[in-house]
Amino acid sequence: MTDNHSYWAAIVRRCRNWNRNSRFSEKSVVIFLWLSAMVSILTTLGIVWVLFKESLPFFSEVSLFEYLMGTQWSPLFSPQKFGVLPLICGTFLIAAGAAMVAIPFGVGTAIFLSEYASNRTRDVIKPVMEVLSGIPTVVYGYFALTFITPLLQSVIADVEVFNALSGAIVVGIMTIPMVASLSDDAMRAVPDSLRYAAYALGSTKFETSFKIVFPAALSGVIASMVLAVSRAIGETMAVTLASGATPKLTLNPLESIQTMTAYIVQVSLGDTPQGTIEYQTIFVIGLTLFVITLCMNIVSNKVLDRYKLKYEV
Amino acid sequence: MKVEQKKMQNALMESKDLSVFYGEYEAVKKASIPIYEKTVTAVIGPSGCGKSTFVRSLNRMNELIPGVEVKGEVLYHGDNIYDSKVDPVNLRRRIGMVFQKPNPFPKSISQNVSWGPKINGMTDALDDRVEEALKKAALWDEVKDKLDQNGLSLSGGQQQRLCIARAIAMEPEVILMDEPCSALDPISTGRVEDLLFELKKKYTIVIVTHNMQQAARISDHTAFMYQGDVIEFDETKKIFTRPSKKQTEDYVTGKFG
Numbered sequence: 001m002t003d004n005h006s007y008w009a010a011i012v013r014r015c016r017n018w019n020r021n022s023r024f025s026e027k028s029v030v031i032f033l034w035l036s037a038m039v040s041i042l043t044t045l046g047i048v049w050v051l052f053k054e055s056l057p058f059f060s061e062v063s064l065f066e067y068l069m070g071t072q073w074s075p076l077f078s079p080q081k082f083g084v085l086p087l088i089c090g091t092f093l094i095a096a097g098a099a100m101v102a103i104p105f106g107v108g109t110a111i112f113l114s115e116y117a118s119n120r121t122r123d124v125i126k127p128v129m130e131v132l133s134g135i136p137t138v139v140y141g142y143f144a145l146t147f148i149t150p151l152l153q154s155v156i157a158d159v160e161v162f163n164a165l166s167g168a169i170v171v172g173i174m175t176i177p178m179v180a181s182l183s184d185d186a187m188r189a190v191p192d193s194l195r196y197a198a199y200a201l202g203s204t205k206f207e208t209s210f211k212i213v214f215p216a217a218l219s220g221v222i223a224s225m226v227l228a229v230s231r232a233i234g235e236t237m238a239v240t241l242a243s244g245a246t247p248k249l250t251l252n253p254l255e256s257i258q259t260m261t262a263y264i265v266q267v268s269l270g271d272t273p274q275g276t277i278e279y280q281t282i283f284v285i286g287l288t289l290f291v292i293t294l295c296m297n298i299v300s301n302k303v304l305d306r307y308k309l310k311y312e313v
Numbered sequence: 314m315k316v317e318q319k320k321m322q323n324a325l326m327e328s329k330d331l332s333v334f335y336g337e338y339e340a341v342k343k344a345s346i347p348i349y350e351k352t353v354t355a356v357i358g359p360s361g362c363g364k365s366t367f368v369r370s371l372n373r374m375n376e377l378i379p380g381v382e383v384k385g386e387v388l389y390h391g392d393n394i395y396d397s398k399v400d401p402v403n404l405r406r407r408i409g410m411v412f413q414k415p416n417p418f419p420k421s422i423s424q425n426v427s428w429g430p431k432i433n434g435m436t437d438a439l440d441d442r443v444e445e446a447l448k449k450a451a452l453w454d455e456v457k458d459k460l461d462q463n464g465l466s467l468s469g470g471q472q473q474r475l476c477i478a479r480a481i482a483m484e485p486e487v488i489l490m491d492e493p494c495s496a497l498d499p500i501s502t503g504r505v506e507d508l509l510f511e512l513k514k515k516y517t518i519v520i521v522t523h524n525m526q527q528a529a530r531i532s533d534h535t536a537f538m539y540q541g542d543v544i545e546f547d548e549t550k551k552i553f554t555r556p557s558k559k560q561t562e563d564y565v566t567g568k569f570g
Binding site for chain 2: 201
């Protein structure tokens with residue numbers, strides 16, 4: 001019994017010493033944290049590597065020019081055509097339409113929440129918006145297909161069952177909470193001293209909110225808009241369900257289109273054999289999406305730097 | 314004799330039994346202070362005595378803080394500014410304010426100054442107004458070549474004078490200043506004080522200050538507040554040389570505060 005006791009005591013003591021051996025534990029913590037950081041970096045690098053590796057054989061058969069400038073996209077049927085423009089056009093339609101919904105309503109919500117709403121109203125609206133952003137996107141897709149599209153059809157005569165407009169609206173609704181929440185944060189970060197300065201000069205609430213606070217928060221608001229557009233470009237399930245699978249070079253939002261993401265879904269779900277050019281197209285599209293989003297991030301960072309304002313706190 | 318004359322003169326503004334509550338807490342207790350035209354009135358007292366709250370209630374800035382309640386009245390040209398008919402927006406166009414910390418808008422220097430005239434509909438000869446206000450605020454020579462630069466790029470003292478220029482540009486009648494020099498270095502403070510001597514020729518100024526020397530130097534009248542009460546109000550000279558209350562004497566001679 002005594003032996004047993006001293007045995008455990010020794011272990012406890014050793015553990016304590018091990019803990020106290022701060023150099024070792026410091027180092028192991030640093031290594032663990034470093035590895036955690038590496039996981040995401042290595043994953044990103046791995047994905048980019050796979051995208052490039054699988055895309056290269058594609059470009060040995062289809063020229064880059066043909067891919068970027070071609071106006072027809074039909075890799076799954078003959079005659080096979082590999083012009084990405086219809087998909088980019090579809091994606092652009094969705095992103096632009098979604099932005100037209102999400103930006104005014106999102107920014108409007110943000111101005112209301114940050115400048116006009118009482119704390120009690122805020123406490124109701126904020127959680128509701130979080131619920132809105134917690135709804136799975138596939139549900140939004142169904143919502144578009146079974147509610148928005150019939151509604152559109154009852155107003156406009158020639159709306160197809162699958163159409164870009166319905167998808168754009170639903171993606172816009174989806175992104176309102178993000179725009180609202182980020183813009184609200186940006187506007188609330190504007191120091192009250194600026195609001196007081198405006199009021200003390202006899203500004204109305206409207207002048208203070210729209211001409212002082214809003215411009216002062218512009219960098220954050222623009223960031224939220226760029227994120228919304230990025231999200232709309234990457235959005236997959238809702239647009240696949242709502243806007244169809246017809247790659248078409250059109251700017252008519254009432255027609256069925258196909259986005260880049262929806263195409264990836266279509267091929268991934270099908271029985272396309274590995275190694276074929278059809279199979280490689282989804283990596284090429286993935287790479288294209290990646291490049292577009294990367295460019296948007298770079299541009300938005302540049303914009304942010306330009307509009308960034310520094311306050312003395 | 315001169316003292317008597319000033320007292321006879323009608324006050325431009327006057328608080329009458331003005332009490333300000335933050336919820337249950339009474340920050341200002343039945344303050345009655347007259348403010349005479351084209352003079353500088355200083356409000357002094359230790360931290361938390363209610364002096365900032367008092368000046369903020371002179372242009373209804375207190376209302377922006379939730380849970381504030383005001384009792385009593387503030388007369389301005391004989392009318393109570395807390396009357397339901399008075400629009401605080403219009404009131405604040407007549408009674409400007411400069412804050413403790415400089416708070417220029419994150420806009421250009423000229424946009425900062427022209428903001429007041431613009432929203433006030435005084436859009437004619439805007440550039441001249443900007444120049445005049447900046448000259449009055451003794452800032453023109455330092456900024457005349459960089460009017461398009463952001464107001465935040467100026468030094469702290471310059472920013473405060475920009476805020477003064479911004480308040481003047483609206484051509485108010487009264488300027489309230491809430492410790493305008495507390496965030497400034499001695500040289501900038503001296504400049505702002507010099508400025509006050511110029512400004513009082515045209516404007517009525519109420520200044521809250523922590524700094525008793527400053528109050529003695531620049532003001533015509535001084536109110537001493539302590540724990541929400543106005544202990545004494547009189548000509549500055551009298552407050553600092555022969556105050557009638559023991560508490561005032563203790564404070565101005567530095568026995569507490």
